[in-house]
Amino acid sequence: MNTDTRCPCGTGNIYGDCCGKFHTAFARGQGSTAPTPEALMRSRFTAFAISDAAYLLATWHPTTRPASLELDESLRWYRLDILSSTGGPFDTAGTVEFAAYYRSVPGTPEDERVRGVQHEKSRFERVGGEWLYLDGETS
Numbered sequence: 683m684n685t686d687t688r689c690p691c692g693t694g695n696i697y698g699d700c701c702g703k704f705h706t707a708f709a710r711g712q713g714s715t716a717p718t719p720e721a722l723m724r725s726r727f728t729a730f731a732i733s734d735a736a737y738l739l740a741t742w743h744p745t746t747r748p749a750s751l752e753l754d755e756s757l758r759w760y761r762l763d764i765l766s767s768t769g770g771p772f773d774t775a776g777t778v779e780f781a782a783y784y785r786s787v788p789g790t791p792e793d794e795r796v797r798g799v800q801h802e803k804s805r806f807e808r809v810g811g812e813w814l815y816l817d818g819e820t821s
């Protein structure tokens with residue numbers, strides 16, 4: 683993804699100054715560097731948006747991480763609303779409640795098109811200084 687493009691997570695910042703910083707740090711072997719659960723959640727949403735399964739797996743808590751991750755390439759994640767969040771640099775646990783919007787990728791036949799919103803309250807834990815996604819409750 684172009685670093686000058688507006689970040690998919692909806693902050694209004696360009697990707698290179700937003701979630702791209704955390705994706706790049708991970709790609710350089712620095713692990714999960716997002717400073718808060720909200721920042722990690724945003725970077726994970728953006729990873730969904732650009733189909734970066736490696737980043738999603740790496741930022742998943744080892745106790746709940748799936749062995750592998752098959753992303754649904756027929757869906758495009760296009761909007762994230764953060765509804766509430768807890769957890770900062772001095773905490774070891776936090777939560778993020780969000781709504782993530784998706785729709786079928788362009789070119790999907792009309793009768794197969796879907797769109798929707800995933801509403802979730804996620805839990806995050808800090809392990810060895812790294813914020814990781816623990817689990818979530820969808821509603």
Ligand SMILES: [Zn+2]
Pocket residue numbers: 689690691692693697700701702724725728
């Ligand atoms: Zn972002």
